[in-house]
Amino acid sequence: MGSIGSPNDQLKVLVTGAAGFVGQELAAALLNDPKVSHITLTDIVEPTVPATASPSKGRARCVKADLASHEARESLFTPDLDCIYLLHGIMSGQSESDLELGLKVNVDTVRAVLDLLRRTNIGVKVVFPSSLAVYGPANDGEIISEKTVPMPQSSYGAEKFMMETLINDFSRRKLIDGRIFRLPTVIVRPGAPTGAASSFASGIIREPLKGERSVLPVSRDLRMYICSPWTLVKNLIIARDIPAQKFGPSRTVVLPGIASSVQDMLDALEQVGGKKALDLVEEKVDETTNRIVASWPADFDFSRATSLGFVPEGTLLENVQEYARRYVKG
Numbered sequence: 001m002g003s004i005g006s007p008n009d010q011l012k013v014l015v016t017g018a019a020g021f022v023g024q025e026l027a028a029a030l031l032n033d034p035k036v037s038h039i040t041l042t043d044i045v046e047p048t049v050p051a052t053a054s055p056s057k058g059r060a061r062c063v064k065a066d067l068a069s070h071e072a073r074e075s076l077f078t079p080d081l082d083c084i085y086l087l088h089g090i091m092s093g094q095s096e097s098d099l100e101l102g103l104k105v106n107v108d109t110v111r112a113v114l115d116l117l118r119r120t121n122i123g124v125k126v127v128f129p130s131s132l133a134v135y136g137p138a139n140d141g142e143i144i145s146e147k148t149v150p151m152p153q154s155s156y157g158a159e160k161f162m163m164e165t166l167i168n169d170f171s172r173r174k175l176i177d178g179r180i181f182r183l184p185t186v187i188v189r190p191g192a193p194t195g196a197a198s199s200f201a202s203g204i205i206r207e208p209l210k211g212e213r214s215v216l217p218v219s220r221d222l223r224m225y226i227c228s229p230w231t232l233v234k235n236l237i238i239a240r241d242i243p244a245q246k247f248g249p250s251r252t253v254v255l256p257g258i259a260s261s262v263q264d265m266l267d268a269l270e271q272v273g274g275k276k277a278l279d280l281v282e283e284k285v286d287e288t289t290n291r292i293v294a295s296w297p298a299d300f301d302f303s304r305a306t307s308l309g310f311v312p313e314g315t316l317l318e319n320v321q322e323y324a325r326r327y328v329k330g
């Protein structure tokens with residue numbers, strides 16, 4: 001049982017979905033964290049050690065594996081692990097268009113991993129990123145918190161909520177030490193567009209800042225609950241270190257973010273990239289995307305996160321400026 005056995009500065013950590021967006025950002029931070037002695041990065045796509053983590057590359061092991069495989073799970077989820085970040089998954093748009101795949105990855109692999117852990121690594125810390133997609137549409141003026149009854153309007157949201165429930169129950173039984181976080185939509189994401197219905201929110205900033213066109217598939221007044229990757233990663237590290245008893249009867253926490261309209265995003269784009277960047281955004285409403293994203297609430301009370309020690313999000317402009325500083329050349 002690594003979580004009990006290892007001293008606090010010798011943590012053995014496993015990150016699934018480590019070739020993904022959050023996985024890569026988190027891996028870089030974990031590799032620069034002196035508390036972590038060993039880190040395994042795994043994904044169905046060969047994960048790499050992020051370049052920004054170069055001084056500590058030696059502590060990382062990269063494993064290409066499909067978590068639907070029993071053998072892969074048995075070899076990866078060893079009893080010496082102290083903390084596991086379960087980041088792998090099929091995102092909202094793809095889970096909606098391919099129900100079988102969403103269920104297989106977002107439910108079956110997570111259930112299988114949790115079952116393995118409760119038998120072989122009792123009490124291990126499991127950090128699970130859930131989503132605001134567990135909620136249904138908010139009433140006018142309604143502020144959402146952990147106390148709001150989830151009513152998912154997408155298969156992705158339903159799958160996340162099912163796994164939240166299981167992790168809460170296994171934590172109540174002290175089989176694992178689960179930590180469940182309802183993430184805002186994380187922007188600005190570098191790289192390529194994704195299967196997430198919210199993919200456009202990064203795309204309308206990322207593509208124009210590199211001089212490429214981007215389609216805006218929702219209306220400008222649509223509001224979203226968002227946070228930056230940098231705030232999220234800080235909070236995912238804090239998530240690991242919170243004493244279990246501080247959570248009380250529920251392990252579920254809404255992470256800090258800010259409410260932002262699509263217009264706010266376009267304004268931030270214009271401030272950072274100028275009118276020439278803004279002109280590259282083409283408005284073409286896609287009803288499915290609009291429906292899914294509009295069903296997610298935007299106004300959250302994250303005071304539980306604040307009381308647990310999580311850090312707040314900065315402004316949208318700071319987020320876009322930081323993205324440009326890190327990823328936009330010239």
Ligand SMILES: NC(=O)c1ccc[n+]([C@@H]2O[C@H](COP(=O)([O-])OP(=O)(O)OC[C@H]3O[C@@H](n4cnc5c(N)ncnc54)[C@H](O)[C@@H]3O)[C@@H](O)[C@H]2O)c1
Pocket residue numbers: 016017018019020021022023042043044045065066067068086087088089090091105109129130131132183184185186187194
């Ligand atoms: N990015 C966001 O805005 C956001 C918001 C809320 C919640 N989340 C959650 O955070 C986590 C990470 O999100 P992300 O944006 O990095 O997603 P991502 O799509 O970039 O990464 C997910 C990774 O899971 C991997 N994966 C899929 N099937 C797998 C399998 N069978 N075996 C092993 N790996 C598999 C993929 O290859 C991918 O690299 C996800 O669970 C997501 O649901 C993200």
